[in-house]
Amino acid sequence: SRQWVERFFFSFLFELDSSCHFGIWMLDYNVPGGKLNRGLSVIDSYKLLKEGKELSEEEIFLASSLGWCIEWLQAYFLVLDDIMDNSVTRRGQPCWFRVPKVGMIAVNDGIMLRNHISRILKNHFKGKTYYVDLLDLFNEVEFQTASGQMIDLITTLEGEKDLSKYSLPLHHRIVQYKTAYYSFYLPVACALLMAGEDLEKHLDVQNILVEMGTYFQVQDDYLDCFGHPDVIGKVGTDIEDFKCSWLVVKALELSTEEQKKFLKENYGKADEECVKKVKELYKVLDLEGVFAEYENNSYQKLIKSIEAHPSKAVQAVLQSFLAKIYKRQK
């Protein structure tokens, strides 16, 4: 599948005005390089929904297109997120807005990435019965993600660092909106639409995938602190960045008043000593054990929800998603 997905990237490039070298450069810089997980999972899911029937060339093409749309959506969010977070690097290279001559033009480039999705949908899906549902789906998921960003940006507002605002419900809300809808629900929803399903009848699928996305982000938060930099491919900085991580939320929940005070004094500081102190507290509170338990409970709950689903094909889609992330180390 990966080969297919990569091939189509280049065919899409040529849909751009060929005079627009800047646009091609921008797409090429920002879109590949990720793991393509989101894009690939549209095809994988669609195959499972077709229960082993051979896919036609057209079906593969359409599913790959939707996969790419999700990658573009992700690229669009990341380009703008890096501006808002004033980040330095992304996927091992400077953030797009830091490339010389790009600067704040990156805002418009982000918009162009988003608009590219609508154009692909119009060029390849207009006329399909599910075309309008695809438009609604991408609009809805974009809105949810932007809402998640807003909650995230407001709670981590520069100069108003206040650890007492951090709680499990807040963490869950940010993760659900900012990550889970577009990373987990969207690929499956695309596949369901292609298979002729009505999304309104699959709210249970949405709920399960949002829970899976939450579980995925909790792992991400865990690995940021306890994962091995060589394995996860980066050095985590959630503690320095005052992130509303699952770990700090759990730590606050389990701390005595004294430990809370200690945490407030050391969380969100760039100082190496402070980071070390926070990590020590995490050890004292046995967050590794707490996480292991969370992971087990989440897994059991997800398996149960999946098994309760009436369709074997949908079960297979959800199980394949879960298998990809359960006990992941990176």
Place this chain on the structure above:
Amino acid sequence: SRQWVERFFFSFLFELDSSCHFGIWMLDYNVPGGKLNRGLSVIDSYKLLKEGKELSEEEIFLASSLGWCIEWLQAYFLVLDDIMDNSVTRRGQPCWFRVPKVGMIAVNDGIMLRNHISRILKNHFKGKTYYVDLLDLFNEVEFQTASGQMIDLITTLEGEKDLSKYSLPLHHRIVQYKTAYYSFYLPVACALLMAGEDLEKHLDVQNILVEMGTYFQVQDDYLDCFGHPDVIGKVGTDIEDFKCSWLVVKALELSTEEQKKFLKENYGKADEECVKKVKELYKVLDLEGVFAEYENNSYQKLIKSIEAHPSKAVQAVLQSFLAKIYKRQK
């Protein structure tokens, strides 16, 4: 009509999550305050298309909604444009991204304004036969505007000021994409869709409106230099800002080699003396006379195109647009 349009703004505010005070503040800061011309013209156009038939409450509501969607689209572009241009004020108050605690969160706020449009369309137009055409229309116009922005941003790239790139075709292309589609074509296209028309059959209307938008922008460029600050409500800075204005393009066209050199030395400098010198050259080249001739020719051509249109109702829409801007002083 204005009353209606303003009333609906508040009804839309309540569709937002009521806990989201930040969102309300952001909308309230960025959306009203303009002249509402784009928004109002949906209702005006729709009335003319209905040839005097009384509009129902629902029709007024729907046309106002679309009017507001255009105002939101405009607010979205302006919020992001001010970031990219590093502007200071907008409509007499600091640009949104300069408001304390907002900063680069303004990027996400822009996105939220755009997403709000999709939500309004879904809430009030889903089920209408023209719903999918509305989505396509807003997507297409957004893409055209972002493309215009891209051309504009690339040609005025900081550190690469090169007057020899400026030409009438380039000016026309920037204006057409960046301004004309969303300001002139979009309101009429919305009204046409509401009236049950097929936009593919109205490419002539699109062409006329794009030409009208170009004429409007040439006036804007002219007034920036020759209009009275008290009347136009601001002090023009196109010369200082190295803008690809119609005036500088015409000046380049009419200049001797020597005058061109003079222009290159003085255009795009913040220095008052340089600005004065440029304005003197504009006088020498009689750009006022050149503009008067352009205005006459444009008007005659537009009138002719409009009169060639088969539908009297469509003619009325286009004439009312033209009447609003012909020989405007502000």
